[in-house]
Amino acid sequence: MIHSDEKVRQMARSLLPSKNREAARSAKARIHRSARQEARQELAVWMKAGDMEHDLPSFAPWERKEISREVRWRRDGDKVMPFIRWATARTREMRREDRLSHVRSLLPRGVIGEHALGHVEYTTAFEDPIEKAWRNHYWLLRQARRKGALLDRGEQARLLRALLQEPDGHRTFNRFLRERHTWASSPRTAASRPCGGIPPHRPLMGLHDVLPFLDTLTRPPWGNVVRNWGHQEPPAHWVRLFLQRFKAHRGHIPSVRAALEAEGLLSSDLSAFHTGRAAAARLRKPPDR
Known part of the structure; x- marks a missing residue:
């Protein structure tokens, strides 16, 4: 059985092996390849027009959104429940205001620790109920505005x-x-x-x-x-x-x-x-x- 700092490091690293790694790499390459191809075509049309005073084309403005979507999809494949159960058990006797900072002090610094902390930050045991209520209120307002904007x-x-x-x-x-x-x-x-x-x-x-x-x-x-x-x-x-x-x-x-x-x-x-x-x-x- 692993204890102390080695256990903390093992739990933090357990989130890294995503189940969608290969598909995420393929999707990232496909998006960048399509964006480069579209940028080359737009640049060729712009240079062929001969009017250099016009502004440059936007060069695949959809690329950033597609990459962000693929990042979220890859993160959804992380195995997070063992780490969430471990962090919840470690901070069960603490006040809700001190739980997240305690887990942050346990995790290693760098990408691994920040990545693990991002998965546990909005769980039930760590999230501030007042902040959650405000976020839900904002979401309900957006839904109401969207519903009011529908025109049949x-x-x-x-x-x-x-x-x-x-x-x-x-x-x-x-x-x-x-x-x-x-x-x-x-x-x-x-x-x-x-x-x-x-x-x-x-x-x-x-x-x-x-x-x-x-x-x-x-x-x-x-x-x-x-x-x-x-x-x-x-x-x-x-x-x-x-x-x-x-x-x-x-x-x-x-x-x-x-x-x-x-x-x-x-x-x-x-x-x-x-x-x-x-x-x-x-x-x-x-x-x-």
């Missing part, structure tokens, strides 16, 4: 009818769709186009056109729900963005317009600005002139 066909029709009743709502909505279509049709955004191409621009005509307008949107094969995550094909994605902002700002069109302009999704309305200046000038003008 009925809610979209209701919001579009309410939008048409607001002053300047119809004009702002159609201008947003027109600018998004112009942006997506430009040569600089060719890489972000869907495989089938951008559909023709289709504005909203009025109250009688709400349901026919929704019928023209591209919908997922599993139903009429436009989800909050992922990317829907345009123009369904653009309609979802606008209606979510309209719902969040409770139908106040100036706030919706300001939010879209701040996000770079809508250009500044210069015509309204000049109209406002002309109206102000008329008010300041003497009546005899």
Whole structure:
């Protein structure tokens, strides 16, 4: 039977032999190889265009997320229960506030100790209940916001009818769709186009056109729900963005317009600005002139 420091070192090292090592190495090599291939292709297209003033392409921005996902998957294959049971038994008679620091003092310094401590930090015997409650509260709030952001066909029709009743709502909505279509049709955004191409621009005509307008949107094969995550094909994605902002700002069109302009999704309305200046000038003008 092993005791004392050798037992501590053995328990800390017992987490290292992951059951997913070979698959994790293969996945890491595959992700890096795909990212290098995509970066070479984007660099070749950028150099062939001959316009060196444009910014460099993003060069596989998905690589970091894919690597982080593979790291989490590999860590899930670690054999952690023997170490967790041992650490819980060693600190059973201590206060909850002192347990994690005591285990940290037992573990060796370096990657092995930090790796072992990361597995035991959020277990029931070591986690602070107040911090856990706050984290659960934050998660529930995110779930509630995500649930509130889901827009089915009925809610979209209701919001579009309410939008048409607001002053300047119809004009702002159609201008947003027109600018998004112009942006997506430009040569600089060719890489972000869907495989089938951008559909023709289709504005909203009025109250009688709400349901026919929704019928023209591209919908997922599993139903009429436009989800909050992922990317829907345009123009369904653009309609979802606008209606979510309209719902969040409770139908106040100036706030919706300001939010879209701040996000770079809508250009500044210069015509309204000049109209406002002309109206102000008329008010300041003497009546005899």
